[in-house]
Amino acid sequence: DTEVTQTPKHLVMGMTNKKSLKCEQHMGHRAMYWYKQKAKKPPELMFVYSYEKLSINESVPSRFSPECPNSSLLNLHLHALQPEDSALYLCASSQDPHRDLKYEQYFGPGTRLTVT
């Protein structure tokens, strides 16, 4: 099973709302990632979790708050977003890049977020 699931598929929120994106994998992967992707651009890394601890924050604004409750789940909490935050938000997971030579990332289908 190489599936990463994400909910919701689509989300429309106002600039004062609080919402959360959810990601789940059952491949036993110990690294999980959040990306943001704008149209016709490559994915842009936001956060990396390794063994449920935040290992990389790519200077992401604090209105995005990641959380890793356990090894299978990854959340992204959203608060007071701006219209320019509208994008496809992708979650990915991989084997531990410190230990495994082959650590390809498997992506979920993404959440299409629109901020109004």
Next chain:
Amino acid sequence: GQNIDQPTEMTATEGAIVQINCTYQTSGFNGLFWYQQHAGEAPTFLSYNVLDGLEEKGRFSSFLSRSKGYSYLLLKELQMKDSASYLCAVGDGSGNTGKLIFGQGTTLQVKP
């Protein structure tokens, strides 16, 4: 600095062979990945090279030369469904964090 270059667009004919090139200059290197992304969908892993040489997987092959900072993805017997964006990504070698540095992607259009 980190720089990954690949052509923006390519067009090829159904049944033909196409080669998508990728050159990179990065401060570290921990493998080179190729992903396929159809419009509106998530990227799908295609191949991974960490040593020089050719990796073959069905209709797709990927080549790496670390000394030249060069890779290519070869697609044979092109099908219409191969129309997609192809992303070259280099694993960031500093700290083995799993961080990938993506190129801008090559949009491939396969014509009948």
